[in-house]
Amino acid sequence: MAAAARPPPRMGLAMSVPFSTATGADVRVRFCPSPTGTPHVGLIRTALFNWAYARHTGGRLVFRIEDTDAARDSQESYEQLLDAMRWLGIDWDEGVETGGPHEPYRQSQRGDIYRGIIDRLVEAGHLYESYATAEEMEERNRAAGRDPRQGYDNHERDLTDEQKAAFRAEGRQPSLRLRVPDEDLSFDDLVRGEITFPAGSSPDFVVVRPNGQPLYTFVNPVDDALMGVTHVLRGEDLLSSTPRQIALYRALADIGVVDAIPNFGHLPYVMGEGNKKLSKRDPQSNLFLLREAGFIPEGLLNYLSLLGWALSADRDVFTRDELVAAFDVADVLPNPSRFDAKKAESLNGDHVRALDPADFAQRLVPYLGDALSTPPTEAELALLAEAAPLVQERMQLLGEADGMLRFLFLTTDEVHYEEDALGSLRDDAHATLAAASAALADEAVPFTIEDVERVLREVLIDGLGLKPRLAFAPLRVALSGRRISPPLFESMVLLGRDETVARLQRLMGRI
């Protein structure tokens, strides 16, 4: 049954709702993704900045899931979000999985809470029934000589009970719209400064579907209000919806749900190639693809934080702790930035090099694929521990490890000679290999890095008169099958005398 017409709410009173003045430990930020796909870097950057701000201020980070779109949300995507957050070490103080005083933190489980607030807002006259279809709205605009794209014109604000009954008689069910005050709406954006939207630029918007399900436009501000969020740091695509949300906040204040409006900070876009927002389909935006390629959390976090922010004038490489110590959303730049894979990789390389060698070796395991047994044997892990330092400063992405180290885990027969490696061999390669093989087979020569190098230099450089780079090239191919490898003498020692000699002789037999 249609509600009786009510006097319009007293906006003059509600207008005085202040913005939050929370600072320090009173700061409450939130990350509230919708689980509709694989996490991408833009999303993660938003999570990162919220997290960094919470940690910097000593405030709290709330992790909420906005799964109010049953058609697009998935449990798999939800689990990916958890995976992403945990992998990167972006921890939260309240929210899904960890719980907190405002449970539940998945909006799909908060229907009753919303229902109650919707009823109160309707009761207070802030929400009204709307029966117009998109086609009708467009038609109204056209008939009035307005741009059809202009949207809703608030014409149902004062529908009479008779009119509502007539629509229902046609079988229509109403959605509910918020009555947006007809006045300029301003706020002081944390990133961009004061922003004002002129009266009339934010039409009354739908907050509840005809079936009673509230929309993002409703549940997002309502939950922020209920959960005491003081600072909303989100993507700039939501900038133009801010006046509507402030309008909702005022309505919520009017019915006593909230007493302050959060501060808003709109983070710039992360762009991809061209002038487009980084697409979810763009491979370089897919967090898990980046992880598979071999980014480590330290490196990716460092790079992502540089998209719209800077630690100082002359330092790009820094730790998570240094980020937290220095981060302030007020320092975030308002202009969009481009994801530069090259720089991201370079920074990742810096962090890879900074890793403790044992830690580095351990992180390599998942990237070595079937080069190792599953699980790796003691011997394999021992060899890896010795080999890892040889490549730690040679890679930017952990994914490069397989190509660099696999030869160490193969038997002589399994070594595959790459085309270009074979092609690089000169006519004297055979003689070089023969001399090296003979010298290293001599049991009188201790098989240490120093002795191997000394003997090979004696035989090949002094003896055969070869330039070092030419002398060692064939040996490198024999050992690894590649033109490029970890340091040669160290690799030989890791393989051992017998394996080394066998590989030298095997290549001799092939050329």
Place this chain on the structure above:
RNA sequence: GGCCCCAUCGUCUAGCGGCCUAGGACAUCGCCCUUUCACGGCGACAGCACGGGUUCGAAUCCCGUUGGGGUCACCA
């Protein structure tokens, strides 16, 4: 189209009226180191979108122009 946002090297940025003949990083190109590749070191190239103001003085403040982006969903 209305409304909103944005504008320093190719890219990410430092700069918040004089310290700027604009600093750093990535990328690119040289050179050095060197058993390959890296790492590291040195150097080069390269930028304040444009036009007006304000000011003794503007990359920095204001206005406009141009360009780019977003938004105007019963998605989030």
